[in-house]
Amino acid sequence: MKAERLRTIYDRLLAQHGPQGWWPGETAFEVMVGAILTQNTAWSNVEKAINNLKAADKLSPQRITRCRMATLAKLLRPSGYFNVKAARLREFCHWYLRQGGFEALQRMPTDELRSTLLGIKGIGPETADDMLLYAFDRAVFVVDAYTRRLFSRLGVLRGGEHYETIRLSVEHAMKAEAILYNEYHALVVVHAKNVCKVKPCCDDCYLRNKCPSVD
């Protein structure tokens, strides 16, 4: 994977969409909650669930661990998979408090923090990396379905590579530009919503709002 190619794609995405300033969320804890709730779910639905938590004054690890499962599930309802996510959120909050809160976690080295996050049931590689990058400000490149699709269509990936393979490959190629991982992932996601999803037709196709061969 070539650094220059990755950089070129980044530059064009930035030129087209502008700086995104992710993650949407007022606190680090809210970012982490969002990362769990957005698993295979549209962000608009996650916002509703987070608003429910705020309105019920439950958006804190203490409140969530003390909340009944049925109550929590009801608040999470708009984000889908509400029973699963209620359990995952509680599990995460127990761990968070047990570790001594954000300040204590922020002192951990990235590799250690990553493996302990992955040890929590319901937190897989993408959710962990969302948290590391956007809540803990660590230099981690987040791989999601959009990243795979875009990079595959642009020929940067062949398709079928494993999560870690892609992440380490990008991180190795763009090691000197770790500061860009934050904007890069945000741009890939935002781009995916505005782009032609029909089929790859040219090198530029998936870096434009409209596909010239389809439109």
Next chain:
DNA sequence: ACCCAGGGTCATA
């Protein structure tokens, strides 16, 4: 009426 969305777990071969 379908399709999919900023995934992850678990059972099975």
Next chain:
DNA sequence: TATGACCATGGG
């Protein structure tokens, strides 16, 4: 290692 079932709402 690698598929497949399952979880579930809301918008296009």
